[in-house]
Amino acid sequence: MTFVPSDPAVPAPPALSPAHVAAWQERGGSVFELLGRVREAGPVARVSLGSADAVLVSLPEAVHHVLALHPERYVKRSHRLAPLFGGGVLTAAGEAWRSQRRLLQRYFTGQGIRRFEPAIGGAAERTTQLWERAARTGEVRDLAADLRFYSLDVIWRCLTGRPVTHETYDELRAVDAVISALPVVPRPGDTPPDLTAEVARIDAVVKRTVDEVRAEPSGDGLLRVLLDAEQARHYTEQLVRDELVTLVFAGHETTASTLAWLYLFLDAEPHWRGWALDRGADGVQALVAETLRLYPIAWLMPRYATEDDVLAGYRVRAGDIILTSPWFTHRDPGLWPDPDAFLPDRFTDPARRPSGHGTYYPFGLGPRACLGAQFALREAGVLLERLLPAFVPTLLERPGPAFDITVHPAGPVPATIRRA
Ligand code: HEM
Structure with a gap:
């Protein structure tokens, strides 16, 4: 029998009871905690957020339906990151998004x-030297900061053609306040937080950088591509700013957190280091893949339903907020046996991975999937292939996760480093 969306026989998704939501609100619980309860109601389940209904979607075929098969029915709108990214490619929609993505796409293929x-190699060499020195002197390093510096250095070199300075790195940390102030789940009608001061700090760095690169027309970084698009009147000055900010932040916080989680896993289970090294590049990529299964950095990918629909047999209404979530899919015991265990060998043996669309999507799915997926994997691989054989960090603290827009370690990851 084929259902049509208006058919009264189509049931609404199971819902978390209002009493549960009220108790959660009273406790001042986190969004992550609330969604964990929603997930218990089913892999497509509903919760009322006052001004709108949210539907948490972790069932693979439903995720595939939303992100890949019907992106026109489930769109990005009033994006959480718009106060920072403006009209950049991550937050843009419609025709503007299409032409921005077309411009950038060819720089991000294999x-x-x-x-x-050369940019990735240069940044990896810098980090290797830093750890070389730490291994010699015994100084304590914050791994989260070192890995963030590396990822920023990589994207900065790719965009501007030059290494990032420590001053620029410090100035751009204003983004931490932005990320933790933005709502994890966007709700229509919410007043956005006032981020004027933080955004102004970031904009000052961006303006200085754009002026410098503009003054040297021979550069071959991606910023030059954007400036050429501006000259051809495809981009405005504002859009150059928005795209640069988007690429800087989408292009480094994510990879940095992935690498930090990976080191936290290796600290808890050191034998996986030797296991990966025995298998070369494939082993290293399996460590990254398993880290991204357990910590898919973009753990929630919200969409708005533009029309009524039937999703995995349930009714979805126009205006609903749809929250696809690799976090919950990747930890579903029906798909991934022993889901909470760090087992990188799942990714070297195809028989141990669930097949089918929507079972593993740390980089999203469909037309809005991550622009930088191959770039990120290469950048992580190059660094790890240098650091893993040479150094073993001993962690002095092991922060748990903070579930902001990204899931990242909740604090620094101090460590001493010794030569392997
Ligand atoms: C491990 C690292 C990374 C992870 C886990 C990751 C994850 C994601 C995910 C899940 C999306 C889709 C979000 C959605 O559908 O709502 C996305 C989009 C995006 N990512 Fe990444 N990302 C990573 C690294 C990068 C890098 C290195 C870059 C740039 C160099 C980048 C640039 C982008 C851009 C521009 C988009 C928006 C694409 C569009 O809407 O057309 N990402 N990323």
Whole structure:
């Protein structure tokens, strides 16, 4: 029998009871905690957020339906990151998004990212030297900060053609306040937080950088591509700013957190280091893949339903907020046996991975999937292939997760480093 959305026989998704939501509100619980309860109601389940209904979606075929098969029915709107990213490619919609994505896409294919090898290699060498020194002197390093510096250095070199300075790194940390102030789940009608001061600090760095790169027309970084698009009147000055900010932040916080989680896992289960090294590049990529299964950095990908629909047999109404979540899919015991265990060998044996669309999507799915997925994997691989054989960090603290827009370690990851 085929259901049509208006058919009264189509049931609404199971819902978390209002009493549970009220108790959660009273406790001042986190969004993550609330969604954990919603998930218990089913892999497609509903919760009322006052001004709108949210539907948490972790069932693979439903995730695939939303993100890949019907992106026109489930759109990005009033994006959480819009106060920072403006009209950049991550937050843009419709025709504007399409032409921005078209401009950037060719630099991020398997072939396209080859031009960034020297940038990635240069940044990896810098981090290696830093750890070399730490291994000699015994100084305590904050791994989260070192890995963030590396990821920023990589994207900065790719965009501007030059290494990032410590001053620029410090100035751009204003983003921490932005990320933790933005709502994890966007709700229509919410007043956005006032981020004027933080955004102004970031904009000052961006303006200085754009002026510098504008003054040297021979550069071959991606910022030059954006400036050429501006000259051809495809981009405005504002859009150059928005795109640069988008690429800087989408392009480094995510990879940095992935690498930090990976080191936290290796600290708890050190034998996986030797296991990965025995298998070379494939072993290293399996460590990254398993880290992203357990900590898919973009753990929630919200969409708005533009029309009524039937999703996995349930009714969805126009205006609903749809929360696809790799966090919950990747930890579903029906899909991933022993889901909470860090087992990188799942990714070297195809028989141990669930097949089918929507079972594993740390980089999203469909037309809005991550632009930088191959870039991120290469950038992580190059660094790890240098650091893993040479150094073993001993962690002095092991922060748990903070579930902001991204899931990242809740604090610094101090460690001493010794030569392997
Ligand atoms: C491990 C690292 C990374 C992870 C886990 C990750 C994850 C994601 C995910 C899940 C999305 C889709 C969000 C959605 O559908 O709502 C996304 C989009 C995006 N990512 Fe990444 N990302 C990573 C690294 C990067 C890097 C290195 C870059 C740039 C160099 C980048 C640039 C982007 C952009 C521009 C978009 C928006 C694409 C669009 O809407 O057309 N990401 N990322």
